[in-house]
Amino acid sequence: MSVFAKATAKRSARAAWTGLAIAGVSTLLLSACASGGTPSTETEEPGDDTAGDALPIEAGDRDLTLKVGTILPQSGTLAFLGPPEEAGVGLGAQEVNDADSGLSMEVVYRDSGDTTTDIATVSVTDLLSQDVSAIIGAASSGVSFTVIDQITSAGVVQFSPANTSPDFTEYEDAGLYFRTAPSDLLQGEVLGTQIADDGHSTLGLLVLNDPYGTGLAAATKASFEAAGGEVVAEELFNTGDSNFDAQLSAISASNPDAVAVITFDEAKVVVPALVGSGYPGDQLYFVDGNLSDYSADFAPGLIAGSKGTLPGPKLEDDFRDRLLGVDPDLADFSYGPESYDATVLIALAAYAANSTEGADIAKYLRQVSGGSGDGEKVTTFEDGAALLAEGKQIDFDGASGPITLDEHGDPTEATIGVYEYGDDNKYTRIN
The missing domain is CATH 3.40.50.2300 (Response regulator)
Structure with a gap:
């Protein structure tokens, strides 16, 4: 051998x-x-x-x-x-x-x-x-x-x-x-700590119910709670779902300081709905699965000030x-x-x-x-x-x-x- x-x-x-x-x-x-x-x-x-x-x-x-x-x-x-x-x-x-x-x-x-x-x-x-x-x-x-x-x-x-x-x-x-x-043991730790460092004490999680989503959510939750924060809502959805009203209502009712959107392309639907309901767009956090250019999808300024995480170093101009x-x-x-x-x-x-x-x-x-x-x-x-x-x-x-x-x-x-x-x-x- x-x-x-x-x-x-x-x-x-x-x-x-x-x-x-x-x-x-x-x-x-x-x-x-x-x-x-x-x-x-x-x-x-x-x-x-x-x-x-x-x-x-x-x-x-x-x-x-x-x-x-x-x-x-x-x-x-x-x-x-x-x-x-x-x-x-x-x-x-x-x-x-x-x-x-x-x-x-x-x-x-x-x-x-x-x-x-x-x-x-x-x-x-x-x-x-x-x-x-x-x-x-x-x-x-x-x-x-x-x-x-x-x-x-x-x-x-x-x-x-x-x-x-x-x-x-x-x-x-x-x-x-x-x-x-x-x-995502690493990305979740960075995301959870970043949210806490930004001064948020409560957090809502909207999570894709698959190995990626639940794994990243668990790591984010552990990191945020280790920093003294509290996760007050954790709502799951499945790939292919088209209606997120129940999950978004539950998150809004918990009134978290910040919301981590752990999704893929579903962010194009859930983010405008969440912000449209009155939640501040600058208190949202994105992840690698949905950190994307939304200039053609969202109204100008809809998510200005929101943050997200993505594995990888700064992209060199040559590459x-x-x-x-x-x-x-x-x-x-x-x-x-x-x-x-x-x-x-x-x-x-x-x-x-x-x-x-x-x-x-x-x-x-x-x-x-x-x-x-x-x-x-x-x-x-x-x-x-x-x-x-x-x-x-x-x-x-x-x-x-x-x-x-x-x-x-x-x-x-x-x-x-x-x-x-x-x-x-x-x-x-x-x-």
Whole structure:
């Protein structure tokens, strides 16, 4: 059994410890968020010699054709995330192919839909029939849970750029599931603390009843209450619901100082209804699932002063321009960096393994991310492939940050940005 396989076998037994470590470290760093910095998390198993875990890299030329599929939202309640995510994948594949390294990448794009449809299952079935080595997606945690067994049982890597449910950390996935988005244990802690730091003592929660929504709500509630606040309303709804009167009435009746709207595209319905009923628009808090440009959806100034959280560092102008080179019509860039990094990491792992078999790619994904191997820092596929061709170890730091995957396939370093809406109903980063 390889060292990687041994680490995977310990996955479930140590998952609870890792989750607590992430939450604990983020607590120590939250002051950076309040003072204008960006919180991050990093965990390492006590006594873990990551350099000693390194698998060997075969020096020499490569002749590999890597086929990757995507199940990203072209329709459904997260459709606004589809364009930046697909642009991130497209940019990554373009740069892999431009490197002329001996590895070429082909991407087959398919829709994930949302949990009200069976589109993801149909898409995965199609992609598996085309012998893809890896599938990037889904964006929705709920959607990923509907297909993760189908993908991993086929020996194919699943790599999500946006799944944030804590439940993936201990999921039995044969070591084939990875993500570049951090667990909502961190985002919830940042959001709850931000609400408390803004002077609010009571909080209402409107929550999508799926693994993403309930997981993020639980982390937000725990953080807010730890800061001395009280959650006075917690209303759930299901994907596909079109009437939210009962939930909004219950929240209004509790008269909270602030309301966290933990939804996807449903925010376009519930936010105008809540503000229209008299609730102040500047006391709302958004999350990554609905932090979007609402300039064409809401009346000017409707949510001016409201805030929201989104995983990821501040988007560099150069990377934004590169994404726009793939899709000039992009209006939102959420999870574009994470999608790019997932694509490049898959390609680097295939190059390191000198194989396009899903299981072989999975064995090297943690290593090329810097989670083991103590490799040389690189920020592009081209530079990484050049070192790998010399038989050297690498540590890829991407557009979304250092990443550094752990034995659970989770990133151990992450940043959560805090954003604020202006009179134009567009959001800008404030930390």
